[in-house]
Amino acid sequence: MEKKEIHSSSDKWAESLLSVFDLALENQGPERTAQLLNKLADRLHASQDGLPRGFNTPYVNTIPPEQQSPFPGDWQMERQIKSYIRWNAMAMVVKANSTTNVGGHISTYASAATLYEVGFNHFFRGRTENFPGDMIYFQGHAAPGIYARAFLEGRLDEKHLQNFRQELVDGGGLSSYPHPYLMPEFWQFPTVSMGLGPILSIYQARFNRYLQARGLAKWTEEPKVWCFVGDGETDEPETLGSLTLASRESLDNLVWVVNCNLQRLDGPVRGNGKIIQELEAAFLGAGWNVIKVIWGSDWDDLLVRDKSGLLVKRMEEAVDGDYQKYSVEPGSYTRRHFFGKYPELLELVNHLTDEQIHKLLRGGHDTRKVHAAYQAAMEHKGRPTVILAKTVKGYGLGEAGEGRNISHQQKKMNEKELREFRARFNIPISDDVIAETPFYRPPADSPETKYLLERRKTLGGFLPARQVNPASPGLDVPKLDFFAEFFKGSSTEVSTTMAFVRLISVLLRHKGLSRNIVPIIPDEARTFGLDALFKDIGIYSSKGQLYDPVDSQSLLYYNEKKDGQILEEGITEAGSMASFIAAGTSYATHGVPMAPFYIYYSMFGPQRVGDLFWLAGDIRAKGFLLGATSGRTTLNGEGLQHQDGHSLLHAGTVPTLLAYDPAFAYEIAVIVADGLRRMYAKGEDVFYYLTLYNENYPMPPMPPGVEDGILKGLYKFKPGPEISQPGSAGVSPAHTELAGETPALPGIKAHIFGSGSIINSALKAQEILAERYGVSADVWSATSYKLLRTDALRCKRWNMLHPTAAPKKSYVETLLAKEQGTFVAVSDYMRLVPDQIAPWVPGGLMTLGTDGFGRSDTRARLRRFFEVDAESTVIATLYALAEKGLVERQLVENAIKELGVDPEKIQPQIV
Ligand SMILES: Cc1ncc(C[n+]2csc(CCOP(=O)(O)OP(=O)(O)O)c2C)c(N)n1
Numbered sequence: 078m079e080k081k082e083i084h085s086s087s088d089k090w091a092e093s094l095l096s097v098f099d100l101a102l103e104n105q106g107p108e109r110t111a112q113l114l115n116k117l118a119d120r121l122h123a124s125q126d127g128l129p130r131g132f133n134t135p136y137v138n139t140i141p142p143e144q145q146s147p148f149p150g151d152w153q154m155e156r157q158i159k160s161y162i163r164w165n166a167m168a169m170v171v172k173a174n175s176t177t178n179v180g181g182h183i184s185t186y187a188s189a190a191t192l193y194e195v196g197f198n199h200f201f202r203g204r205t206e207n208f209p210g211d212m213i214y215f216q217g218h219a220a221p222g223i224y225a226r227a228f229l230e231g232r233l234d235e236k237h238l239q240n241f242r243q244e245l246v247d248g249g250g251l252s253s254y255p256h257p258y259l260m261p262e263f264w265q266f267p268t269v270s271m272g273l274g275p276i277l278s279i280y281q282a283r284f285n286r287y288l289q290a291r292g293l294a295k296w297t298e299e300p301k302v303w304c305f306v307g308d309g310e311t312d313e314p315e316t317l318g319s320l321t322l323a324s325r326e327s328l329d330n331l332v333w334v335v336n337c338n339l340q341r342l343d344g345p346v347r348g349n350g351k352i353i354q355e356l357e358a359a360f361l362g363a364g365w366n367v368i369k370v371i372w373g374s375d376w377d378d379l380l381v382r383d384k385s386g387l388l389v390k391r392m393e394e395a396v397d398g399d400y401q402k403y404s405v406e407p408g409s410y411t412r413r414h415f416f417g418k419y420p421e422l423l424e425l426v427n428h429l430t431d432e433q434i435h436k437l438l439r440g441g442h443d444t445r446k447v448h449a450a451y452q453a454a455m456e457h458k459g460r461p462t463v464i465l466a467k468t469v470k471g472y473g474l475g476e477a478g479e480g481r482n483i484s485h486q487q488k489k490m491n492e493k494e495l496r497e498f499r500a501r502f503n504i505p506i507s508d509d510v511i512a513e514t515p516f517y518r519p520p521a522d523s524p525e526t527k528y529l530l531e532r533r534k535t536l537g538g539f540l541p542a543r544q545v546n547p548a549s550p551g552l553d554v555p556k557l558d559f560f561a562e563f564f565k566g567s568s569t570e571v572s573t574t575m576a577f578v579r580l581i582s583v584l585l586r587h588k589g590l591s592r593n594i595v596p597i598i599p600d601e602a603r604t605f606g607l608d609a610l611f612k613d614i615g616i617y618s619s620k621g622q623l624y625d626p627v628d629s630q631s632l633l634y635y636n637e638k639k640d641g642q643i644l645e646e647g648i649t650e651a652g653s654m655a656s657f658i659a660a661g662t663s664y665a666t667h668g669v670p671m672a673p674f675y676i677y678y679s680m681f682g683p684q685r686v687g688d689l690f691w692l693a694g695d696i697r698a699k700g701f702l703l704g705a706t707s708g709r710t711t712l713n714g715e716g717l718q719h720q721d722g723h724s725l726l727h728a729g730t731v732p733t734l735l736a737y738d739p740a741f742a743y744e745i746a747v748i749v750a751d752g753l754r755r756m757y758a759k760g761e762d763v764f765y766y767l768t769l770y771n772e773n774y775p776m777p778p779m780p781p782g783v784e785d786g787i788l789k790g791l792y793k794f795k796p797g798p799e800i801s802q803p804g805s806a807g808v809s810p811a812h813t814e815l816a817g818e819t820p821a822l823p824g825i826k827a828h829i830f831g832s833g834s835i836i837n838s839a840l841k842a843q844e845i846l847a848e849r850y851g852v853s854a855d856v857w858s859a860t861s862y863k864l865l866r867t868d869a870l871r872c873k874r875w876n877m878l879h880p881t882a883a884p885k886k887s888y889v890e891t892l893l894a895k896e897q898g899t900f901v902a903v904s905d906y907m908r909l910v911p912d913q914i915a916p917w918v919p920g921g922l923m924t925l926g927t928d929g930f931g932r933s934d935t936r937a938r939l940r941r942f943f944e945v946d947a948e949s950t951v952i953a954t955l956y957a958l959a960e961k962g963l964v965e966r967q968l969v970e971n972a973i974k975e976l977g978v979d980p981e982k983i984q985p986q987i988v
């Protein structure tokens with residue numbers, strides 16, 4: 078009774094406030110009224126310390142029934158089609174797991190079927206001549222449903238479905254998740270590593286605008302980017318991390334649909350709260366247009382009849398853990414626990430049976446509500462839209478997993494459960510075969526098939542579809558002689574980073590290629606000297622430049638332009654990679670090949686965003702990744718978290734990523750020229766990683782005939798001197814300790830592999846070895862241990878499988894076969910990098926590298942510390958010779974003393 082009184086007095090307050098509001102709205106208009114309300118809210122917050130500011134609207138649908146756009150389709154027909162798809166999606170997984178243990182997911186698609194089907198029947202447009210197609214990021218775990226639809230469309234047959242997750246059987250099968258690498262004509266976007274699809278979609282939508290602004294887009298109507306996201310997936314930092322970019326850039330070409338089935342894998346996403354409300358606040362705060370689709374049409378009538386406002390109050394009180402329970406328990410439970418909390422609400426549902434209460438739909442399962450939300454998203458201008466759709470995980474699975482915590486892992490159904498599923502969705506499968514879960518496809522001339530095909534035809538064709546037009550011209554890439562200036566060398570000291578900056582500015586003048594280059598930088602352009610490009614090609618900004626930059630008088634001012642070419646991403650390596658991927662796949666998504674050059678601190682590459690590197694391989698992105706400030710000792714001063722001595726190992730894990738560690742300007746030119754040729758003229762789906770260093774030294778001219786070696790990973794850069802002076806053949810008198818007194822060792826040969834700027838250690842060691850120890854060491858440039866290893870493994874495997882055939886010899890074996898002496902490698906990377914080729918080096922490989930955490934200090938001290946300086950290289954070479962009995966051990970001992978290396982110094986590697 079007391080409650081009731083409070084309730085009605087608060088009603089009076091509410092009524093009078095609302096009438097003032099109505100008056101204000103009528104007389105002052107919406108904008109003034111909004112200002113007024115904000116002022117009042119400010120006043121409230123100023124007077125009430127700590128009062129939270131709400132970014133939420135009530136827990137009901139954003140679009141009220143009276144504003145809902147009419148549903149243009151045949152509801153019944155679409156329901157039946159969807160039911161068949163549901164059945165086949167389930168059957169694929171159940172079948173696969175009846176004979177194998179390959180896994181699969183039923184319940185993600187079961188919750189999202191309506192969200193997809195409304196899209197397929199009414200919104201997602203396929204590629205046509207003047208339209209690249211809408212770009213749809215499907216939730217990876219919903220793949221069975223997408224395959225099941227393709228089956229109904231006749232794009233896949235029963236054999237495909239039968240071989241779901243069995244790609245290696247004869248004739249091939251379907252990959253578990255969206256992988257363009259594995260199904261290059263079907264999937265466009267890999268999404269199953271959670272959080273990556275969402276961030277990619279934002280940058281994809283922005284990249285589409287970039288292409289358009291630069292006059293490169295080939296469309297008459299702008300495509301939409303749709304991203305389907307799991308509610309659990311929103312916990313990934315990548316998912317929500319770039320939301321403000323989308324609103325800042327007014328990306329109204331972007332629509333997200335968050336499938337809020339309230340569950341992730343282990344249990345509820347927010348058992349004690351409400352994920353939809355939490356996300357609403359986040360998206361509203363980030364400036365998105367938010368459309369909540371919480372309740373199905375059956376609730377409309379209840380909400381209208383509830384004059385007390387108690388229903389909405391109750392909806393807001395219940396937490397997601399409760400809602401999950403309502404989806405599992407019978408209607409009587411919901412009647413008692415949800416409606417039963419207030420007698421008025423019990424009355425409100427008096428006319429409904431328990432069964433009807435149980436079937437009160439959630440918004441995301443209601444075709445009309447979903448359609449209205451999508452339509453509103455289409456029509457919205459100026460901001461990206463997110464649709465927060467409430468669904469039930471495992472919808473339709475009944476006791477087999479609907480709404481249950483185990484639902485995500487559900488892969489099997491017993492006969493009883495199959496019968497229930499069949500009955501619920503009206504699937505024409507007879508009792509005698511149901512236990513085999515046969516697939517069902519309506520006949521080609523059935524109304525369902527005709528309807529489905531007609532819809533797709535009207536919308537421009539099937540999706541998903543990845544199309545690369547083999548006839549479309551690649552890029553007119555520069556020939557090698559275009560880079561002539563880099564082959565001449567330069568006596569001025571420059572770094573490989575500076576050489577690259579020069580190279581990109583030269584490329585930007587190449588007629589065939591310049592417009593297709595996309596320089597991408599996460600706030601380090603000035604560090605790398607790329608700010609020279611600001612003025613020439615400008616920084617892309619959808620708004621142009623609304624201010625006079627402080628440095629406008631200077632040559633290198635921060636020049637933002639509507640058709641700027643540089644993507645200056647700010648401090649986001651994940652975002653920059655997303656841009657790299659959007660640009661690097663433009664040849665497929667847009668039919669417009671683009672060549673991204675993404676330059677960044679190498680330490681913050683694969684170590685930070687390795688999963689995006691991996692994805693770039695999967696999605697068949699092309700382009701160049703440039704890990705600048707690389708090397709554990711070349712980037713001096715910066716210390717442990719900046720000095721990179723391992724990105725080459727990370728990069729080596731991506732099968733299609735060609736990883737290079739060039740030492741000289743001409744090597745960079747040869748690699749980039751060949752990369753451009755392979756990716757953009759030949760059409761190979763590979764991409765490149767090049768380390769760049771910031772140590773300055775003179776760039777030598779290119780020795781003749783080394784191009785092939787540069788590309789394959791190893792070539793002789795500078796042979797050691799002829800040492801003719803006769804000596805004591807490797808015998809070093811124990812008493813000889815002073816420099817210069819050690820006798821020369823004629824005919825003793827060594828080989829030092831160097832990479833990146835640390836090749837200078839090798840070159841200096843070459844001099845010391847010749848001058849002081851009579852050893853002639855050839856210096857080789859090892860541009861890619863990864864490629865050498867791949868080639869060597871290929872040969873070894875072939876030999877193993879063809880044991881009686883003449884064995885093949887790898888490049889590195891052939892190259893080194895005729896060399897005498899011992900082999901040493903020195904690298905600014907971990908020893909594991911050169912160790913990759915050790916099994917194929919005659920007599921083994923002695924490696925020096927930078928294992929361990931970096932330190933802040935000078936280059937010289939760092940190189941001594943990590944034992945990769947010239948002196949350490951000399952010692953290692955002499956030791957390797959001693960190990961082979963080519964010099965005496967005493968000589969090594971002497972050299973250690975002569976060269977001032979402390980044999981008891983700490984080992985940098987922590988073991
Ligand atoms: C980065 C990453 N971490 C973990 C997983 C494993 N995983 C697959 S599905 C899933 C739960 C997904 O929940 P949600 O996002 O709510 O999607 P739903 O299936 O409920 O639609 C998890 C943890 C993954 N695929 N990717």
Ligand SMILES: [Mg+2]
Nearest residue numbers: 308309340341
């Ligand atoms: Mg979920």
